[in-house]
Amino acid sequence: MKKLITFLSITGLLLSLLFSGGTKTDATERVTIGPKLLEAIDSGVTEHQVIITFHGDEKPTAENLNLLKAIGINQGLTLKSLPMVAAIATSDQIETLKQEDTVRSVFLNRKLEYFNADSTSLTGVDKVRTDEQMQKMNEGFPLSGEGIGVVVNDSGVDGTHQDIEFGDHLVQNVMASANLSSLAPGLLPITYAENVANTDTNSGHGTHVAGTVGGTGEMSSGKYEGVAPGADLIGYGSGAALFILDAVGGFDYAITHQAEYDIRVITNSWGSSGGFSPDDPVNIASKKAYDRGITVLFAAGNSGPAENTHNPYAKAPWVISVAAGTKAGTLADFSSRGTKGAGGTFEMNGKTWTWTDEPSVTAPGVDIISTRTLAPTSSLAPDKDAELIETAYLPYYTTMSGTSMATPHVAGIVALMLEANPQLSPSQVKNILQQTATNMPGYETWEVGAGYVNAYAAVDMAFNTTTEYGTTLNMNQSFNSNVETSTTVEDFTVDYNPVTAISDNQYTFEVEEGVNSLVAQVNAGGLMEATGNPINLILIAPDGTEYSSGINVLFSLYFDRTVSVNSPLPGTWKAELRGLRGAEENPLGTALPETVQGTLAFSKVTGFTGMDDIARHPAADAIKMGVKERLFDGYENGKFKPDNPLKKGELAQYLVMGAAIRQASDESELSPYVEAVLQQGAALKDGQQIQDGVMLTNDGEFETTSNVTRAELSYSLVQSLGLQEEAQDFSGDVTVEYNGERVPIEDSSDIPEKLRGYVQLALDLNILNAKFDATQGPYDLEPTVTATFSPNKTVTRGDFAVAMTRYYNAFFN
Incomplete structure (x- = not known):
């Protein structure tokens, strides 16, 4: 029954896709092939879990089943009342099904949520x-x-x-x-x-x-x-x-x-x-x-x-x-x-x-x-x-x-x-x-x-x-630091088409003097806002610097693309849409045409108190915006201390404040903040409440005064997104995108094995940065780019402010 319900749940979306006129590879073909299945076939995947729908109003007929057996499809489930079969089929078998008059459609059996x-x-x-x-x-x-x-x-x-x-x-x-x-x-x-x-x-x-x-x-x-x-x-x-x-x-x-x-x-x-x-x-x-x-x-x-x-x-x-x-x-x-x-x-x-x-x-x-x-x-x-x-x-x-x-x-x-x-x-x-x-x-x-x-x-x-x-x-709570800001929002639209000129996929806008924070966001929902579209959002500054929404390998879960820039240069900027590159499900960087709606939010700080030591600090604007959104706080003495190490006790408090972590009761000997981050199902984004806590212990001990490393911060922020399964399923080398290419992280061996997937996701989601270096010999035509992550480096409070504001802007704003 559980499997039957799963397949029935898939068909609800499949039928909606059919009603909207699914994608066909040739105008003369009568069989509709789902767009996600076409993407999988084009990427070189040769075997697929699919839903095959025949013409008719009841369960599949003996003739329908004999057709599948004749082309070698012998594994699957037939529905009891709908003319559908869920099966494993090769790309060649799908090509054969496309020529059959009795077949109405073939769609990928992809994961959905209700x-x-x-x-x-x-x-x-x-x-x-x-x-x-x-x-x-x-x-x-x-x-x-x-x-x-x-x-x-x-x-x-x-x-x-x-x-x-x-x-x-x-x-x-x-x-x-x-x-x-x-x-x-x-x-x-x-x-x-x-x-x-x-x-x-x-x-x-x-x-x-x-x-x-x-x-x-x-x-x-x-x-x-x-x-x-x-x-x-x-x-x-x-x-x-x-x-x-x-x-x-x-x-x-x-x-x-x-x-x-x-x-x-x-x-x-x-x-x-x-x-x-x-x-x-x-x-x-x-x-x-x-x-x-x-x-x-x-x-x-x-x-x-x-x-x-x-x-x-x-x-x-x-x-x-x-x-x-x-x-x-x-x-x-x-x-x-x-x-x-x-x-x-x-x-x-x-x-x-x-x-x-x-x-x-x-x-x-x-x-x-x-x-x-x-x-x-x-x-x-x-x-x-x-x-x-x-x-x-x-x-x-x-x-x-x-x-x-x-x-x-x-x-x-x-x-x-x-x-x-x-x-x-x-x-x-x-x-x-x-x-x-x-x-x-x-x-x-x-x-x-x-x-x-x-x-x-x-x-x-x-x-x-x-x-x-x-x-x-x-x-x-009563907070130590406070910020007042003003924000203006500008809507924009890009008619994205991967085969047209770059300028056709751009939107030009102005950033005024005094803007402390620029946040750009688009929704790449894809077909009926249900399939997702592997689109990357890039902001291009007046000096040519590019800010990317990252290779969102989780685009089927998160359709939003967000870019956050602190202290943006005043002048003429461009928002550009590109196909994502380098992700396993989209190695060629192609994306589907779509009219993409977006917003640009320009924030200015009009006044702040309780952090008189952040002037001219590189993280100052991130600190101000994070304090304004109650993602973290300063100290009682009016200082923020941006260069001080971030302590684990502070991280626990700030995650509960600003990462949607469920409360725990005050019955434990631990701080209620610590108890909250360590409990099973701590993250609100863990809808099933079955995942591990969002912070790690050292053999069951939690030392509130210990420093937080970059690898540990990767774990906490990714785990707070409810992405435990995706992180733990990761294997292989940790890499980072640079100019459309994947660059290996040279010190990936220093990343604890159990945290590698979390670091990879933190990089892909642009929550944390890698450090890039370029070397070029006297006769090299192009420089060689290398990247490091420094997983064991201590996170400062300023570092955390930058990461946390990016995290918030991408996933909660």
């Missing part, structure tokens, strides 16, 4: 369910939100869907009837229709939300299970058009029927614009629910990235406001932001309340797969569905992005917390979610709240309320 499954693992929900200690504390059973009533106050819920079936998992489904224009004269009590199987007949939004909270995943064999599949869902549906009366009606119903359904949570993926008022009927209703012990969640809104776009109902101090993040640990552009420093106090029921204009936490909200309303069938994002969802599951699930998707994810986590500890009050729930969150590099609380939600830590703290978290949270 976002809803990723979201439950990314936030630690999967870890909660499988943790043996948590099961013991829950009488031997995995936590699932069992018995916790969650109201989905939305467009409605389709209870005909098996994942959220009415009468079983969906314990009540209510259709609101609050149309004022249709009422008879008189002051009549609000009415609604209960026990309605499907209340989501014209939207699909609420059904998607309900599946995220607690869908069972039955129609996907558990793959698209919600966060709290044991919770009791109560749907309150207002239809596609939602008015304040409809919304308040949902709160009214929840409060009235709280005891009947043990309602402890109400999730609201809707809102408005404008300022906060405690007298707004929605805020009054949410406060009443809070007073009754119901945890209220609101979506932060989808009006970002501008400041002052926060949903006013999410600003109430008694609710949990949820921003939307990506699976890479960054904030989604569309997620609404609060306003820096905004807020105030007010009196309500004899108590003084303080509100701030900022979200509470951030949760996954991009390309979330959840339940699709079945009656009538709807699709919220048909293009994304074809790209991301296995074909067999398309009738039951759909894809959507927004804070509407992030909010029910947190609502499900709250249900898990309340199952672990039913005595928690709404204010305790909110505090735990915030104190256990993961720092999000480069963002402030008015943008992301406390940070990325951490379900495992939150449930751990719910079980053990005396356990302390939050010591390492940036939100709770």
Whole structure:
């Protein structure tokens, strides 16, 4: 079954590629050959794992299978309902298949990732369910939100869907009837229709939300299970058009029927614009629910990235406001932001309340797969569905992005917390979610709240309320150094074509005097932003110096190409796109034509304090930008000490501050920063939470005052990207790119064997530099270039500032 699901998951993207008109090698050929397979064949690889699709609507016929056997394809898996075979085929066999009338396409069986499954693992929900200690504390059973009533106050819920079936998992489904224009004269009590199987007949939004909270995943064999599949869902549906009366009606119903359904949570993926008022009927209703012990969640809104776009109902101090993040640990552009420093106090029921204009936490909200309303069938994002969802599951699930998707994810986590500890009050729930969150590099609380939600830590703290978290949270820190900057962003487009003139693949722009930092970024998403495109981004300075995004051998995982330049020369610059060279999967340096969108960010420092010793230091601009983004900090005495060695204890602190490292509890004898970097699954980018920590010990000992070497820094930064498997799979000589060629690292024998792959990736990703030397004899036509890495050299604090800002700009900015 596991293999079958894997191949089905591949076909979802394959079909989307087919619908978009895949690549053919000859206009007269009827068989479509996938572009990634063509690249593999052109590179000289002779054997391929492929998906062969025949014409037809059902499983492969005997004639289809006999054809494969006749050309020597005897190893593979046939699908049960689709006309597809997954097999190993040679390039010659693929050439033969291209001539067969019964064959529709042949595509490479390449690795894909799926976002809803990723979201439950990314936030630690999967870890909660499988943790043996948590099961013991829950009488031997995995936590699932069992018995916790969650109201989905939305467009409605389709209870005909098996994942959220009415009468079983969906314990009540209510259709609101609050149309004022249709009422008879008189002051009549609000009415609604209960026990309605499907209340989501014209939207699909609420059904998607309900599946995220607690869908069972039955129609996907558990793959698209919600966060709290044991919770009791109560749907309150207002239809596609939602008015304040409809919304308040949902709160009214929840409060009235709280005891009947043990309602402890109400999730609201809707809102408005404008300022906060405690007298707004929605805020009054949410406060009443809070007073009754119901945890209220609101979506932060989808009006970002501008400041002052926060949903006013999410600003109430008694609710949990949820921003939307990506699976890479960054904030989604569309997620609404609060306003820096905004807020105030007010009196309500004899108590003084303080509100701030900022979200509470951030949760996954991009390309979330959840339940699709079945009656009538709807699709919220048909293009994304074809790209991301296995074909067999398309009738039951759909894809959507927004804070509407992030909010029910947190609502499900709250249900898990309340199952672990039913005595928690709404204010305790909110505090735990915030104190256990993961720092999000480069963002402030008015943008992301406390940070990325951490379900495992939150449930751990719910079980053990005396356990302390939050010591390492940036939100709770006072920093020694501070920087103020101003940044302007310029958009640009390059119609990349590898066969045209170099000037056609360039964009010219100006850098003004006083710019401290230049960051250029493009997205090389390739076909439907799904395949990746091996494009390299180069910035060319006025004096001809080139700055490269590096040979991103991981382009199938990371489509962004980023170049960061500190203290750029003023004058005319060029941004140029080239095919990547020297990577195993792309030895010729070719890339596919693509209209590439990019941005240029120009930052100027307008003032700084707490580091009066960095003037005229080569790393000064990197230090300023890193301090501004809270990637590291100076000392209490107002110094940064850029030439001092970086200590391991400092690196641990800075990784937790600026590399999205999950918190650990404060129960260990070690520093909470050290405990965090050493724990399994430390990196937020390790979505499965199975990789080793992001720092190394010496035979189990961690010496905080020891110096950090360049090889050790390579390990920490690459491991923080969740790239353990790629690093450990590396073999061969360590090399670095120079002018389109691969130059061996001459001192690679000095690199510890277990760190070689990490050094290679650090070089390829342009996080750390090699040192180049050129020698030329009196009769040599060209110089000989050599490169060294100095793996055992101590990293200074200035060195680290340069590496860390590059790392941040490439992978978190």
